[in-house]
Amino acid sequence: GAGVSQSPSNKVTEKGKDVELRCDPISGHTALYWYRQSLGQGLEFLIYFQGNSAPDKSGLPSDRFSAERTGGSVSTLTIQRTQQEDSAVYLCASSPRGATSNYGYTFGSGTRLTVV
């Protein structure tokens, strides 16, 4: 597509429920990133996928968080047993290659997750 598409745009869930967030990157972009943006905290790196390489999961805050990328395209971020501290905007970004020296990220509009 023309841009990075994320769904849903808003999600309200009850504490303890599981949620799935979807990201459809720009066609042909091999690198895909998930970041989390919390009020006053800035953007926090979660996970990085590059082609068929093993993902960098070093930013996932707990084992309740997982992500996969199927067929080198669409990615799903899953949060199990959601907690109130998981409330944030989850941003997905893609880039043509992993190297960021000359290529910026193209971000989606994000999914605003609210855990009540």
Next chain:
Amino acid sequence: TQLLEQSPQFLSIQEGENLTVYCNSSSVFSSLQWYRQEPGEGPVLLVTVVTGGEVKKLKRLTFQFGDARKDSSLHITAAQTGDTGLYLCAGANSGGSNYKLTFGKGTLLTVNP
């Protein structure tokens, strides 16, 4: 852990004024990017600077990368209401994980008519 400190955190000015936003770190970055984010949207890339001392201009916006590649500044001349938004700087790590960007917390700019 590499950290980027942005200042000021909030800035409210009148249309036509000039302003400078700063992004500082004790770490060296292989490149640095500036983004602008509007409410309900994701950040949009404005510029990437790679070389120490580099200056890039984008219409009324001037970006500078410090000589030691540890800091950067964004200067806006004759601000317009359309410049309102959250300005984020982001540094690409040196070394093998240069795909990973470290973001500052941002400067929230409000330009009043």
